[in-house]
Amino acid sequence: MKRVVVLRTLLILGIFLYMIECRAESQRPSELFEMIKVRYEEIKDYQCRLFEWSTDGRRYEERIINFYFKKPKLIRMDILRGNRPFDSGSVAVYLGSGKVKGHRGGILKNIVLNVPRESALATTIRGVTMDESDMETVIIKMKYYLENGKISITETGDVYQFECVPFDVTKNEGISRDVLWIGKKNLLVVYNERFAGTKSVQRVQWCDYIVNAGLPDELFNIDFNVASLAERGIPIITQTVE
Numbered sequence: 001m002k003r004v005v006v007l008r009t010l011l012i013l014g015i016f017l018y019m020i021e022c023r024a025e026s027q028r029p030s031e032l033f034e035m036i037k038v039r040y041e042e043i044k045d046y047q048c049r050l051f052e053w054s055t056d057g058r059r060y061e062e063r064i065i066n067f068y069f070k071k072p073k074l075i076r077m078d079i080l081r082g083n084r085p086f087d088s089g090s091v092a093v094y095l096g097s098g099k100v101k102g103h104r105g106g107i108l109k110n111i112v113l114n115v116p117r118e119s120a121l122a123t124t125i126r127g128v129t130m131d132e133s134d135m136e137t138v139i140i141k142m143k144y145y146l147e148n149g150k151i152s153i154t155e156t157g158d159v160y161q162f163e164c165v166p167f168d169v170t171k172n173e174g175i176s177r178d179v180l181w182i183g184k185k186n187l188l189v190v191y192n193e194r195f196a197g198t199k200s201v202q203r204v205q206w207c208d209y210i211v212n213a214g215l216p217d218e219l220f221n222i223d224f225n226v227a228s229l230a231e232r233g234i235p236i237i238t239q240t241v242e
Helices: 002-041 134-147 224-233
Strands: 045-055 060-070 074-084 091-094 098-104 112-115 149-156 159-168 177-183 189-196 199-211
Touching: 002 134, 002 149, 134 149, 134 159, 134 177, 134 189
Parallel strands: none
Antiparallel strands: 045 060, 045 199, 060 074, 074 091, 091 098, 098 112, 149 159, 159 177, 177 189, 189 199
């Protein structure tokens, strides 16, 4: 009789612990998402190095970019190296007006254009716009998956790895899976890879962050010399590709 009671107690305890574990696992994406949001709210500006690769199925694009962001939505991209014609040396700025101003590299450097944000001259070959390349957009995507998909989390080394799968691929730009790495200590984006079916179509690595350096508004002018910020005592990321 005692044995039956003990077994029954252990069974009930096991079910209870399993329910707690399942509840905790279901809450964990939401809890981490809130932590990432709080961290982002602390950021006034940031700069980082992006290693970007994407494909539309026929062509591919590979770029190394110095990325600068200041709230509410000032963005500057300096393409240090790219595989598309006149990519290297290109500079583009977005000031939140729906337009992108910039110039290409090489012999086209002196030709300044002001184009819609959706223009092929201002997007990746997958149509990703400048204002969809920042950390805020990653947070918006995470919120989308929390409400319209499934997120599983794995801890790998010093990052949280989020596996995000939408309920309906047709409402997610054809993306069937998003893999996102977030640093455990700083809660900043480290890596993002997107899949269409089983095929990887976009990869971005984020590194060399400098947060809240006090980036001035004049940085977001294509004629501004980023290197001059160092003379003001403002730290900047490396301006060249080693």
